[in-house]
Amino acid sequence: MSRQLLAMALAPLLGLFILGIGNGFLATVITLRLDAAGESPVVIGWVSSAYFIGLALGAMLNDRLLLRIGHIRAYGSFASLVAVTVLLQGLVSEPWAWFLLRLIGGWATVGVYLVIESWLLTAGEAKARGRLLALYMISLYAAGVLGQLLLGVTEAMGGAASFMVIGMLASLSVLPMAMIPRVSPLIEKAEPLSPLRLIILTPTGVMGSFGSGLLVAAIYSLLPLYLQRIGLSVSQIGQMMAVVVLGAMLLQYPVGRWSDRHDRQLVLIAISAFCVVIAVALLALPLNPWWLAGLLFMLGGGVFSLYPVAVGHAADRAPAGALVRMSQGLLLINAVGSTVSPPLISPVMAAIGDTGLLWAFGVLGFALLVFFSWRRSVRPAPIPVAPFSPSTPMSSVGAELVVTEALIQGASEHEHMEDLSAAVPEVAVAEPLVGPPTADESHVSYFHDVPEENEEGSRAST
Incomplete structure (x- = not known):
């Protein structure tokens, strides 16, 4: 994998890692807070399912924004929306509000995943896609592990501290995407794919x-x-x-x-x-x-x-x-x-x-x-086609190197005429050296330049 490809992949992977730290323990925080508030398991289940509903909705709709404004601005939009929904959960505590915020949060989160995956797939060649996607998953899982370790620290602070930390991480994840890359992958004209x-x-x-x-x-x-x-x-x-x-x-x-x-x-x-x-x-x-x-x-x-x-x-x-x-x-x-x-x-x-x-x-x-x-x-997997190499009859150089009897005869007559021209320079030779090509040799043409007569040669011949 080239350094240029790794440099292009660094920004989205770093942004995903920062945002993933907060998302790694957000679901646990919500479950613990609802349980501490005395909500029933049914309510907790519905609030949790709102996130997955948002994921499904975002997976159907978010591509339009990405194709319209590009990777970097789309990532900033989705990550900012994640931050807003999390911070609002720290201000309100009604289950119906959390259901709505989790729905919007899931919609925005899958938008982040769409930006990262399409960035990596578009930037990398086919022979490097497996490693790029592996780095993508490693960043996501490593962030989840670190997030779980932060759960106890933020919960010990009490109040809305956990939501504030998660919101700040979501906002900070925009910085690598906005500052590190000089260019983002080009988005070709989107082809409908039902x-x-x-x-x-x-x-x-x-x-x-x-x-x-x-x-x-x-x-x-x-x-x-x-x-x-x-x-x-x-x-x-x-x-x-x-x-x-x-x-x-x-x-x-x-x-x-x-x-x-x-x-x-x-x-x-x-x-x-x-x-x-x-x-x-x-x-x-x-x-x-x-x-x-x-x-x-x-x-x-x-x-x-x-x-x-x-x-x-x-x-x-x-x-x-x-x-x-x-x-x-x-x-x-x-x-x-x-x-x-x-x-x-x-x-x-x-x-x-x-x-x-x-x-x-x-x-x-x-x-x-x-x-x-x-x-x-x-x-089955397609069989790789052998690399093209020109064969002798199909290349222009090869055609010039085809040795035939007519070519040998023409070469010998050419040498004989040159000897005559050297011996009698005032006589111009105007005889064709080679007869018409045969049927088997019709694909090869031979030409010999005959020197034009000057005025002295014309008078000498007359």
Whole structure:
């Protein structure tokens, strides 16, 4: 990866990292504040779901602003809106107001993600997309880990301190985008890309994004419940969740580099198979703390790598001018998967017990494995075309080097005539040296310049 490409990617990644620190613990702060205010779990659930509804709405609409005003100004608009909604939550405490603010906040947050993803996809070549998207996910997860560490500090301050810190971080995230880059990626004329066309264009990318949403949402929403029911304390649950995010962060770049050097369909097949193996191991092996931590570390690395590889595969198939719309569509599909994941998987846990989550991981991973393998057999990776090299008959130089009998005869007659011209200089030679070309030699023409007669030569000949 070139230094120029890294320099262009530095500003959006740094901005995302700063904003992600605050977003990393905002949802936890809201849940804790509503619970402390005596609100019911139903109200807490509705306020939390408002964020995901905003994500889905923003994924459908935010591309218009980005295409109209460009990456830098769009990022400033979305990040400022995030800051305003968070600060307003520190001023008002009514649940209906928080529902509305979380809805707007989700809409603005997905706009930030759209700007960052389209920036990286447009700025980088296909052979570097996997690594760029891996750096994108690493920045996001590292910010989430740091945000969780700030949760206790800001909550200890009391009052609206947490919302003030999150709002300030969202505002500060605009500075790298406004100050560091000299140029932003060019946005070509946007090509309409309907959901149906996106599915036809890259079914592997669509299914990878949807499956990633299902698995990631299950980890965030249901894995803590599973860990609590197997007897872990609150502090141990926090440590295990940190291990999951750490695995996601550390394995992103190796997987992204691997996907840049090999067919991304094969990488998706391998990741799906890996997730199935980890789910089976969690079901079969005795879950002592060390085994559990190691398996959760690998589970995080596998599950969280699905989305960037799927997006990279889709970008390889996208037509020119459609990267922004493609990124928007995949974000929407990923948000839909995240929204429906808990309602789909929690009944399984209620029916067959706590291990229903692990069975769900295994079944979903196996379904993705089958689908990716089927798509690989239906539409394999294109075979690279050999580089062009001109053959002798097709190049102009080669045509001049074709040696025929007529050429040899013409050369010998030319030497003979030169000898005559040297011996009798006053006699001008005007005889054609070579006869008409044969049918086999019609593609080659030979010309010989005959010296024009001067006045003295004309008088001498007369």
